[in-house]
Amino acid sequence: MKKDLEEIQKIIGKLELNSKTQIKDLLNYFLQTHLNRNKVDNFIGDYPTFIEPVHLEDNVRIGDDVLLGPNVYIGKDSEIKDYVEISNSIIFDNVFIGKNNKLGNCIIGKNTSLVCENINVNNCVIVGNIKSKEDLYKIIYKFE
Amino acid sequence: MSDNNKREVNRIKELESINLSREEIRDFVIETKKEVEKDNDLLAKQLNDELKKRGIRSIDIVGAIGAGKTALLEKIAERLSKKYRILVICGDITTRVDADRIEKHDVKTIQINTGRECALNAYHIYQVLKNQDLDNYDLIFIENVGNLICPSDFKLGTDMRMTVVSITEGEWVVEKHPMLFKMSDVAVINKIDLLERLGTNIDKMENDAKNFNPHIKVIKTSAKTNENVDLLIKTLEL
Numbered sequence: 001m002k003k004d005l006e007e008i009q010k011i012i013g014k015l016e017l018n019s020k021t022q023i024k025d026l027l028n029y030f031l032q033t034h035l036n037r038n039k040v041d042n043f044i045g046d047y048p049t050f051i052e053p054v055h056l057e058d059n060v061r062i063g064d065d066v067l068l069g070p071n072v073y074i075g076k077d078s079e080i081k082d083y084v085e086i087s088n089s090i091i092f093d094n095v096f097i098g099k100n101n102k103l104g105n106c107i108i109g110k111n112t113s114l115v116c117e118n119i120n121v122n123n124c125v126i127v128g129n130i131k132s133k134e135d136l137y138k139i140i141y142k143f144e
Numbered sequence: 145m146s147d148n149n150k151r152e153v154n155r156i157k158e159l160e161s162i163n164l165s166r167e168e169i170r171d172f173v174i175e176t177k178k179e180v181e182k183d184n185d186l187l188a189k190q191l192n193d194e195l196k197k198r199g200i201r202s203i204d205i206v207g208a209i210g211a212g213k214t215a216l217l218e219k220i221a222e223r224l225s226k227k228y229r230i231l232v233i234c235g236d237i238t239t240r241v242d243a244d245r246i247e248k249h250d251v252k253t254i255q256i257n258t259g260r261e262c263a264l265n266a267y268h269i270y271q272v273l274k275n276q277d278l279d280n281y282d283l284i285f286i287e288n289v290g291n292l293i294c295p296s297d298f299k300l301g302t303d304m305r306m307t308v309v310s311i312t313e314g315e316w317v318v319e320k321h322p323m324l325f326k327m328s329d330v331a332v333i334n335k336i337d338l339l340e341r342l343g344t345n346i347d348k349m350e351n352d353a354k355n356f357n358p359h360i361k362v363i364k365t366s367a368k369t370n371e372n373v374d375l376l377i378k379t380l381e382l
């Protein structure tokens with residue numbers, strides 16, 4: 001799993017070099033191969049709703065009324081705020097996801113901060129520090 | 145609790161009761177609740193249409209904690225896993241205990257851990273089914289979180305609902321929970337192997353269910369001795 005994650009992180013670091021289908025395939029391959037259906041109980045915060053499979057690394061903080069899954073990986077030290085909904089996505093280490101955001105089929109790069117709230121995004125890669133919806137549209141990389 | 149703390153708690157209680165009795169907030173609370181239920185019912189209807197279109201049968205199972213929902217599902221899976229390609233969606237606050245038990249009988253399972261929510265809703269089911277290749281299944285079961293209250297607020301988009309209680313809960317359990325029986329097609333009274341020991345008035349339970357819902361079919365089973373398990377399967381038209 002570590003090796004595949006590093007590979008994905010490397011690829012999303014230099015996106016223009018890659019075809020869109022490749023990223024989609026990588027995401028799906030990772031989610032289908034590396035997630036198991038073990039119980040998830042290593043998070044900090046309120047009990048979210050999990051639809052398996054979901055994999056959380058250590059020290060993930062979760063707000064109120066969060067819905068995770070199916071097919072979600074979240075890296076260590078990440079923080080998910082209230083009412084967030086995530087499915088079919090890889091969230092790397094140390095990511096911040098602001099309130100009431102909804103992510104489907106997304107890859108969120110290491111150290112990314114999605115401070116903006118109430119957004120609904122699908123099929124994209126997001127890397128960086130996003131303070132507003134305008135910021136997001138500038139940097140978002142859609143692969144479908 | 146210190147006097148200061150007590151005063152603070154009383155102040156908050158007072159504030160809340162004032163707010164809740166204010167007309168516009170009451171209306172808002174009621175409106176929100178209605179919206180949520182309407183959205184859920186709409187989605188449930190869409191789900192059911194989609195499943196029907198594909199010729200997939202679907203049944204959801206609700207019932208008291210420990211009444212035997214999983215035990216009965218195990219027996220059903222054991223008998224039907226060769227005849228149908230079955231998917232079982234299991235709702236529990238936490239753990240995958242039930243899904244693991246059922247999966248032993250050659251059916252595919254998906255666990256939903258609802259955390260602080262006391263029932264599954266149609267959106268959970270939608271999320272699960274959206275991510276499955278539905279061509280792989282002929283029959284879907286959903287086991288809801290064990291309790292007799294919350295599931296009555298949320299339809300899940302199945303063809304049929306089965307409510308399970310057991311005689312260990314006492315003969316008043318049906319009488320005390322009218323809502324679920326009103327919206328169920330089949331009521332199961334389980335653990336009848338214990339009837340002699342407990343002396344529960346099972347006729348009263350059956351009558352109460354029929355009084356709430358004249359169309360309900362009542363089956364008395366034992367998942368332990370297999371009594372009437374085949375009758376239950378027949379009643380579910382499987």
Ligand SMILES: Nc1nc2c(ncn2[C@@H]2O[C@H](COP(=O)(O)OP(=O)(O)OP(=O)(O)O)[C@@H](O)[C@H]2O)c(=O)[nH]1
Binds near residue numbers: 290334368
């Ligand atoms: N004697 C007897 N025991 C039963 C019967 N059915 C289930 N049990 C036992 O009752 C306990 C609870 O059964 P489950 O099948 O886990 O009940 P459940 O309704 O799925 O429970 P939750 O999902 O936790 O709400 C287990 O120890 C079962 O072995 C029965 O017909 N007779």
Ligand SMILES: [Mg+2]
Binds near residue numbers: 213215242287
């Ligand atoms: Mg169970």
